[in-house]
Amino acid sequence: MLFSAFLQAIREIRRNLMRSMLTAMGIVIGIASVIAIVNIGKGASESITKSVSNLGSNILYLMPSQEHGPGGNSAFTKPFTMKDAEILKASVLSLEAISPVATASVMALYKDQNYQTSVRGVNNDYFAVQKWELKEGRFFEPSELRTGQNVCIVGQTVIGKLFPLGESPVGTKIRLQKFSCEVIGTLNTKGANTFGTDQDDLVVVPIKMFQRRISGNEDVPLMMTLVKEITPLEEAKVQIEQVLRERRHLKEKEENNFSIRSMTALLDTISNVTSMLTVMLSAVAAISLVVGGIGIMNIMLVSVTERTREIGIRMAVGAMAKDILIQFLIEATVLSALGGIIGLVLGIGITVAVAYGLDIAVIIDPAISVIALVFAMLIGIFFGLLPAKKASNMNPIDALRYE
Amino acid sequence: MIKLTQINKIYGSGGAATHVLKNIDLEIKQGEFVAIMGPSGSGKSTLLNILGALDEPSSGSYTFLDANINSFSKEQLALFRRYILGFIFQGFNLLKKTSALENVAMPLIYQGVGANERRERAQSALSSVGLESHINYNPNELSGGQQQRVAIARAIVTNPQVLIADEPTGNLDTQRSHEIMELIRSFNKNGITVIMVTHEEDIASFATRTIYLRDGVIERERTHAL
Ligand SMILES: Nc1ncnc2c1ncn2[C@@H]1O[C@H](COP(=O)(O)OP(=O)(O)OP(=O)(O)O)[C@@H](O)[C@H]1O
Ligand SMILES: [Mg+2]
Numbered sequence: 001m002l003f004s005a006f007l008q009a010i011r012e013i014r015r016n017l018m019r020s021m022l023t024a025m026g027i028v029i030g031i032a033s034v035i036a037i038v039n040i041g042k043g044a045s046e047s048i049t050k051s052v053s054n055l056g057s058n059i060l061y062l063m064p065s066q067e068h069g070p071g072g073n074s075a076f077t078k079p080f081t082m083k084d085a086e087i088l089k090a091s092v093l094s095l096e097a098i099s100p101v102a103t104a105s106v107m108a109l110y111k112d113q114n115y116q117t118s119v120r121g122v123n124n125d126y127f128a129v130q131k132w133e134l135k136e137g138r139f140f141e142p143s144e145l146r147t148g149q150n151v152c153i154v155g156q157t158v159i160g161k162l163f164p165l166g167e168s169p170v171g172t173k174i175r176l177q178k179f180s181c182e183v184i185g186t187l188n189t190k191g192a193n194t195f196g197t198d199q200d201d202l203v204v205v206p207i208k209m210f211q212r213r214i215s216g217n218e219d220v221p222l223m224m225t226l227v228k229e230i231t232p233l234e235e236a237k238v239q240i241e242q243v244l245r246e247r248r249h250l251k252e253k254e255e256n257n258f259s260i261r262s263m264t265a266l267l268d269t270i271s272n273v274t275s276m277l278t279v280m281l282s283a284v285a286a287i288s289l290v291v292g293g294i295g296i297m298n299i300m301l302v303s304v305t306e307r308t309r310e311i312g313i314r315m316a317v318g319a320m321a322k323d324i325l326i327q328f329l330i331e332a333t334v335l336s337a338l339g340g341i342i343g344l345v346l347g348i349g350i351t352v353a354v355a356y357g358l359d360i361a362v363i364i365d366p367a368i369s370v371i372a373l374v375f376a377m378l379i380g381i382f383f384g385l386l387p388a389k390k391a392s393n394m395n396p397i398d399a400l401r402y403e
Numbered sequence: 404m405i406k407l408t409q410i411n412k413i414y415g416s417g418g419a420a421t422h423v424l425k426n427i428d429l430e431i432k433q434g435e436f437v438a439i440m441g442p443s444g445s446g447k448s449t450l451l452n453i454l455g456a457l458d459e460p461s462s463g464s465y466t467f468l469d470a471n472i473n474s475f476s477k478e479q480l481a482l483f484r485r486y487i488l489g490f491i492f493q494g495f496n497l498l499k500k501t502s503a504l505e506n507v508a509m510p511l512i513y514q515g516v517g518a519n520e521r522r523e524r525a526q527s528a529l530s531s532v533g534l535e536s537h538i539n540y541n542p543n544e545l546s547g548g549q550q551q552r553v554a555i556a557r558a559i560v561t562n563p564q565v566l567i568a569d570e571p572t573g574n575l576d577t578q579r580s581h582e583i584m585e586l587i588r589s590f591n592k593n594g595i596t597v598i599m600v601t602h603e604e605d606i607a608s609f610a611t612r613t614i615y616l617r618d619g620v621i622e623r624e625r626t627h628a629l
Contacts, residue, residue, distance in 0.1 A: 001512065001513075001515060004512050004518070015500060309496070310498055310499075312496075313496050313497075313498060314509070314513075315481065315484075316455070316457055316484060316490055316492075316496070317484065317485065317490070317509060317510035317513065317557070317561075318481050318482065318484045318485020318486070318510060318513045318514070318561075319481065319485075319513050320477070320478050320481040320482075320513075321477060321478070321481075323513060396457045396458075396484075397452055397457045397458040400457065400492070400496065
């Protein structure tokens with residue numbers, strides 16, 4: 001009986017294929033959006049989490065402002081100095097490495113090749129913080145750092161642009177804007193970071209040289225530190241805070257005019273935002289599912305009216321109210337389940353396409369797929385109930401007389 | 404087997420009320436073949452619908468064997484129609500866009516008969532009405548007489564104890580009518596009680612008894628010599 005009701009439902013749906021498909025469209029769109037939103041959200045957080053933890057969860061960023069990003073609002077920002085970095089290194093023992101960081105965009109030239117890239121002034125600790133390794137050559141000598149020699153270590157993207165013939169750049173002199181510097185080393189290829197920036201597109205120079213030749217001042221707009229593995233991040237933060245407050249002559253009640261950020265905090269923020277977005281978008285998608293359900297109810301009501309005579313005939317040969325109820329319920333459920341299956345396939349398709357497009361992990365959560373399908377069927381049952389009840393409450397003689 | 408006592412059927416109420424059946428007393432024995440005749444609007448279909456448990460009388464009692472049909476619940480009435488009765492409607496009432504075979508097999512679904520057996524029994528019912536070559540035709544592809552025969556096949560596929568037929572030959576020429584009547588007579592010979600409405604005396608002559616209805620009352624009745 002159930003199986004023949006199922007076959008009957010399939011037949012009714014095929015009989016009005018166009019109408020059935022349009023009716024199921026609401027469910028298709030709802031399920032597809034839920035599937036896509038949840039899966040893409042998961043993929044995005046997974047990718048972000050992975051690359052942020054690659055970046056190092058024990059790195060602290062010290063910024064001379066309360067604003068986000070290095071530099072912040074410069075008018076009210078009192079920059080760090082080289083002295084700050086030295087004192088932190090000497091007094092905070094939980095720091096494995098600390099490097100001032102200053103960045104600018106410059107034109108790099110070699111022979112007749114030129115290329116716009118980013119130049120970064122740092123000290124040798126920077127490589128330890130970033131866990132970057134040399135491909136060729138050497139790091140900076142202490143004397144080079146102290147006096148700010150014109151030496152540089154170059155990333156692979158820049159090498160590719162300036163040395164297209166593949167010759168080794170070590171020992172050559174490249175020009176950065178108006179001055180030249182000797183290439184003493186090259187960095188291993190690192191690829192793009194979490195935020196999509198090419199990490200090989202840079203030239204690293206001693207911070208002293210950066211200040212003298214490029215920025216023209218003694219400011220240190222950012223410091224990066226690597227906290228020793230055994231020290232909790234929070235403890236290092238407190239120690240750094242103490243030193244910096246003193247260095248910046250802050251009175252007891254005054255607020256910090258600098259900030260200490262970690263990647264884990266960033267990670268939390270990002271995953272909070274992602275999950276909030278996922279919840280909100282899913283709620284919107286769920287509303288479209290309800291709208292889809294109402295569409296099914298509407299069409300089923302029309303269908304019940306159209307098939308009044310059929311209902312009468314079935315009752316006349318002995319169908320009970322419950323047989324009619326089940327028939328229409330199954331029809332509504334099959335319709336919405338069909339919409340659910342199409343929506344699922346579509347949603348997975350969208351997930352894969354978007355994941356490739358945004359270069360994030362492709363995650364297809366089987367639990368969400370199952371939940372979505374079950375939910376689609378529940379919607380069919382729920383919104384099919386009213387039409388099915390209407391059909392089963394008919395009395396045979398009236399249904400047979402219906403024109 | 405069937406006993407109607409003081410059956411009344413009134414449609415509507417107040418000034419608009421029409422009294423269609425008036426104090427009908429009728430007893431039908433098992434194996435009888437009863438024809439009901441009467442002018443149009445005399446209440447023949449109304450009476451059949453009550454006998455077929457499709458409609459309820461306004462008053463009076465209907466007993467089948469020892470069961471009081473008036474007291475049946477909706478479910479019991481459905482079971483009564485499902486297992487005891489076969490009904491041939493005045494206007495065929497076949498399912499549209501559904502093959503003859505599926506139309507005939509449909510009542511068996513509700514008896515819980517399996518798909519293969521349904522098909523076999525529907526096929527043999529269709530061949531007993533001479534439609535074995537049309538089992539896959541939809542009603543709109545069949546002539547009136549062929550549709551009538553599909554409706555007959557559907558009524559007898561469940562092996563009912565009582566066959567109720569509302570003008571089963573209404574759409575047929577004399578030749579076809581007589582074939583159908585022979586068929587119905589053969590069902591009756593096999594023990595099925597038949598109650599049939601007809602306009603025509605020669606069709607009624609296939610029955611063992613004819614009841615004449617006029618303005619909702621049984622005017623007279625006649626028993627045929629076999
Ligand atoms: N649902 C209804 N509501 C009101 N009046 C009805 C209804 N059904 C039938 N009637 C009336 O009952 C009377 C008998 O109708 P019925 O269908 O029983 O006639 P009949 O004898 O079968 O006629 P025919 O030979 O034309 O089929 C008619 O006057 C008709 O108008
Ligand atoms: Mg009639």
